[in-house]
Amino acid sequence: MAQALIDLVKQQFPGAVLASHSQHGDETLVVKPDSWHAIHQFLRDDPRAAMNMLMDLTAVDFPDQEPRFEVVTHLCSLTLGHRLRLKSRVGDEEGENVEIATLTDLWASANWLERECWDLLGVRFVGHPDLRRILLYPEFIGHPLRKDYPADEIQPLVAYREVENIEKLPPFGPDEGMAFGRQTHLRPQDES
Amino acid sequence: MGELSRPHGAHLQSPAAGGGSTAGTPQGALRSATMEAGEGAGFATTRLKDMLSWAQKYSLFMYPFVTACCGMEFMSVSGPRFDFSRFGSEAPRFSPRQSDLLWVVGTITQRQAPVLKRIYEQMMEPKFVLAFGTCASCGGFYDNYACVAGIDKIIPCDVYVPGCPPRPEGVLDGLMLLQDKIQRGDRTPGIVKPRRDPATDQTLGLVQLRRKDSV
Numbered sequence: 001m002a003q004a005l006i007d008l009v010k011q012q013f014p015g016a017v018l019a020s021h022s023q024h025g026d027e028t029l030v031v032k033p034d035s036w037h038a039i040h041q042f043l044r045d046d047p048r049a050a051m052n053m054l055m056d057l058t059a060v061d062f063p064d065q066e067p068r069f070e071v072v073t074h075l076c077s078l079t080l081g082h083r084l085r086l087k088s089r090v091g092d093e094e095g096e097n098v099e100i101a102t103l104t105d106l107w108a109s110a111n112w113l114e115r116e117c118w119d120l121l122g123v124r125f126v127g128h129p130d131l132r133r134i135l136l137y138p139e140f141i142g143h144p145l146r147k148d149y150p151a152d153e154i155q156p157l158v159a160y161r162e163v164e165n166i167e168k169l170p171p172f173g174p175d176e177g178m179a180f181g182r183q184t185h186l187r188p189q190d191e192s
Numbered sequence: 193m194g195e196l197s198r199p200h201g202a203h204l205q206s207p208a209a210g211g212g213s214t215a216g217t218p219q220g221a222l223r224s225a226t227m228e229a230g231e232g233a234g235f236a237t238t239r240l241k242d243m244l245s246w247a248q249k250y251s252l253f254m255y256p257f258v259t260a261c262c263g264m265e266f267m268s269v270s271g272p273r274f275d276f277s278r279f280g281s282e283a284p285r286f287s288p289r290q291s292d293l294l295w296v297v298g299t300i301t302q303r304q305a306p307v308l309k310r311i312y313e314q315m316m317e318p319k320f321v322l323a324f325g326t327c328a329s330c331g332g333f334y335d336n337y338a339c340v341a342g343i344d345k346i347i348p349c350d351v352y353v354p355g356c357p358p359r360p361e362g363v364l365d366g367l368m369l370l371q372d373k374i375q376r377g378d379r380t381p382g383i384v385k386p387r388r389d390p391a392t393d394q395t396l397g398l399v400q401l402r403r404k405d406s407v
Contacts, residue, residue: 136338137303144337154337158305160345 003027005084008048013039028085036071036088037101043075043084044106051075051084054107057114059121063147066093069123071100095122095146102127120145241377248292248318249371250280255291255315257308260298262325265357274360279367288314293370296349299327300340312347320370321349324363326356329383344381352383362386 006020006027016035021028031039043049055074062068067089075084091098102125103110114125115134122143125131133140140155258266269276276282285291288311300308312321323343326332329352331341343349350373353366366384373382 149337151336154302156305156340156345157302158309158346161348 005049005082008046009039009043012042012046026085027083028087030087030089033071033088033090033100036086037103037106039086040073040075040103040106049084050077050079053078054103054109054113055083057103057110057117059117059123061121061145061147063093065089067091068093068095069098069121071117071123073103090123095148098122099124099126101125104128119143122146242375245375245377249374252279252281252293252320252370253283253285253291254281254293254295255286255288255311256284256295256297257311258295258297259300259304260325260327262297262327262357265360265363266295266297266324269360269363274364276364276367279364279371281367288312289316291315292319294319294321294347295324296321296328296343297324299332299334300343300346301338302340303338305340305346308343309346320351320374321347322366322370323349323352324366325358326354329354332356349381350379352381354384358384 003022006017006022006029009029009031010017010020013031013035016032016039017029018032019030029039040051043051053076055076057071057073060070060072062070069089069091071088071090073086075086077083088100090100098121100123102114104114104125104127111128111130112134114123114128115130115132117123118125118128118131119133119135120143132138136144137157139157142149142153256266268274281293288294292315294312294315296308312319321343323329327334327339328343329349331339335341340346351366351370353362355362358366362384369382369384373379
């Protein structure tokens with residue numbers, strides 16, 4: 001059903017669609033970041049698409065690839081009953097210039113979703129009216145869901161108590177408590 | 193001395209009653225003291241400190257700092273089936289200035305840590321802290337950027353009740369452990385351990401757990 005939707009977008013934006021696939025009723029379009037906002041606006045306003053609901057907006061970090069971040073949206077049409085997933089790749093390998101146009105003027109729900117995406121992955125949404133952290137505190141440095149954020153790095157708001165051996169306080173013995181196989185992901189500049 | 197009497201109970205005596213069978217426990221001593229009064233006993237001796245700690249341990253006003261799924265078990269243990277008001281820990285006070293016992297129930301994130309610390313600092317002395325569940329005790333599997341790995345990193349903690357979530361029996365054990373520590377004036381941290389270890393006790397009939405040293 002939604003294969004017609006993919007063809008519609010391809011026909012409307014020639015050259016903007018980099019790839020598309022359709023599997024088990026899951027339709028996906030990979031588009032250029034330049035036409036991110038235009039394609040979403042078309043999908044929302046065109047009566048053949050009528051995507052009146054932005055279900056999800058998030059991003060995925062592929063640390064070894066360039067462009068590094070894949071911004072993903074899930075669109076749904078409540079009137080026509082179909083869905084579409086759109087992806088777009090932004091950002092270079094160092095995690096700089098991760099910028100894409102905001103969708104807040106199309107769907108109000110994009111506001112908090114984009115704030116979460118900025119908070120945890122550091123994707124900057126150009127034109128967002130209020131791009132602040134939403135889950136973490138303003139004092140936090142960095143974006144914890146990036147793959148180069150160290151897995152054991154914490155940034156406490158309250159200074160820990162000045163007690164001997166604070167990491168393993170009594171009554172916990174040396175072999176009690178957390179002993180999971182924690183992997184530490186080093187930042188690229190730390191490895192050299 | 194009844195079987196249930198604790199060795200560190202208040203030293204209440206009722207000499208005229210001839211060291212009756214219930215005189216070892218404070219309740220028994222008081223009861224016998226009042227009951228025997230007509231027969232000429234009428235007095236009891238103790239130390240003021242013991243008397244005060246005895247009163248303190250049975251009137252713990254609690255502040256429930258409930259943040260996560262352990263809250264369901266907290267409701268269960270405060271409800272009529274397990275009912276920790278039997279232990280004098282009945283009255284919840286949602287103002288830290290009126291409470292003695294801070295129940296930290298659930299995960300504490302880094303963002304909540306200033307709130308928890310402020311609540312603790314607002315409480316009046318003497319104040320006690322009970323870490324309810326694994327997350328509050330040591331962070332559990334929330335070993336990440338967002339969570340505090342145990343509330344003892346920010347505030348001193350008196351009793352740890354492990355479990356995810358702990359059984360109500362374990363929570364009651366923790367409460368009784370705290371009462372025992374209050375009676376003894378002992379402020380070192382204590383941890384609730386299983387009374388019978390299912391890994392070694394075959395009579396429990398539970399699934400045999402493998403220990404680290406036997407693998």
